[in-house]
Amino acid sequence: MRRLLETMQTSLKQSIPANGTPPLSSEGTEKKHLFDNPANVTRLLRIFFAICLGLVGVEFFFHRHVVHAWENLWGFYALYGFVACVALVLIATQMRKVLMRDEDYYEK
């Protein structure tokens, strides 16, 4: 606990910028950053969704040359990427139930 406090203190000291502004954000005094404005996040997400649509849409005009039969499936890579990642995360979440222990498990 004491070590934790010490590291926190040193890190706070280190993180004080040269002009002496406090390291921790205090509402109102700090300048607004890019993603502090929710509108910017929404804008970014809209651009992102548009690109996703475009990437699948492009298959209407562009025929991928395929090596394997599975690749013939329309939007195969898009589908595979999405399903793979959802499966990955959901399985990993279940793994936590079996594998997760306290942070100091091995020190006890």
Place this chain on the structure above:
Amino acid sequence: MTTIPPFIWFFLGALAIIPLRGWARNAVLLLIPALGGMGLLGVAEGTVWQLTLMDYTLTPLRVDKLSLLFGYLFHLAAFIAFVFALHVRDTVQHVAGLFYAGSAIGAAFAGDLISLFIFWEIMAFSSAFLIFARRTERARAAGLRYLIIQVLSGVLLLAGALVYLQETGSLAFDYIGLTGIGGWLIFIAFGIKCAFPLLHNWLTDAYPEATPTGTVFLTAFTTKVAVYALARGFPGTELLVYIGVTMTCFPIFYAVIENDLRRVLSYSMINQIGFMVCGIGIGTQLAINGAVAHAFNDVLFKGLLMMSMGAVLYRTGRINGSDLGGLYKTMPITAGFCMVGAASISAFPLFSGFVSKSLVMVATLEEGYHWVWLGLLFASAGVFHHAGIKIPYFAFFGHDSGIRASEPPLNMLIAMGMAATICIFIGVYPFALYDLLPYPVTYFPFDGTHVIAQLQILFFSALAFVWLQKNSLYPPELRSVNLDVEWLYRGATPRAIHALVRWGGPVDSGIRGFVHRQAMRLVGLCHRVYGPRSAVAGTYSSGLMVLWVAALLGVYLIFYLK
């Protein structure tokens, strides 16, 4: 003119910097990899330096296209790592760094198994000090575990080399193959260093415990030497295809739920090495090219990611995803470099991972390993998920932790800038790297199908992340430890020993008490029979003895006279 093996400069430099301080030390640290790398440009393929030791010919220097590629890579990596560590005032770390880089370069040029073994062991010992140098109890324990496993790999290599010598009469480090016991021992020795499944935990255990700058060195050398050794000794070994695809898939599950971001990168490293191992296993020219090209790129982009996390750790003292977030506000440059590394490891078109990973993927399909290909594709999506999105998101964006850390020192920024520049350069102009590969490359990475397929995979992986986050299905970062194979030696064995002591104690003292009592009874018996007052051992007066002698003589006389 005889060529001086490049590792010698590193070893001499390691001794030279001990008394030096300040700019003189920094100059030596930077000049050695810089001049060594430039000197290597003048070394011709086919150069060999041999010496004879007790009837055996050792080849500490053998230069061909494969070893040259790794030679360049290790010089480049050492240079960047030393720039990154230039602000460190710790002689131990710098000396260890030079010995470590030098021995990795020595291993890349070793032409026989004994030379390889020697460099293998110097690597193990010198790198351990980069972990010990963190000077925490956790680091000390992790460093010791790391050292034991690395030395075990060295012992297996030496044993394998000797058996191999017995079997084939040769110590040359060329194609070895899995034909004899010697080959298998060497294979397992390489496999430990390469973090094969079940043998992988030393990496995820030790690398996150090293110093912020030490991890950058560790990332560059040990596993890449092992990849090089496999590429030389076991190309086309089909077993490696399946080991490789396992390595790409299982660590990404751990990476998703791991909290320590440097440990996430360590799991991600096993995943990337999996692609290389798979390529080596396929063994065609395209696949071997892909494996070593990916090793080259991985050193740079994984080094870049480790550097950005090292910078975060250095500035904030924290590295857990649960403690970080929102750092882009005050560390925008570091965040930018981290995202270049993330784009490179995820194989975004125009970043370095794209031009090397695809060589392995194409080779897998061409050779008809369809299921393996699907596995690699799954792993590619997973890489983007945990290394490409998770690392930048939880460190620099996401929930604002309120930490307002400033950018790291200039030398750290320059080192990250160099690595980022090379990542983009190779991504845009891959032919510079392709020219260095062991076999001629006819592959063109930027065709429409490949670019669109890759972009679809990446963007829809990202879409999955967004969707899971929006629906609160994404596992939150939690302060925790996830059990892995290391539980056998970090959890089960110590617990078994404790249980043995607790339960075995009474049994043991019972048995020992019983034996002790029986032994004491035996001693008592002996004492009665043979002791000083017993009939056997008692002393008798000389008069009595003379009487007995006279009696015996008398008896004898009677028999004689008869």
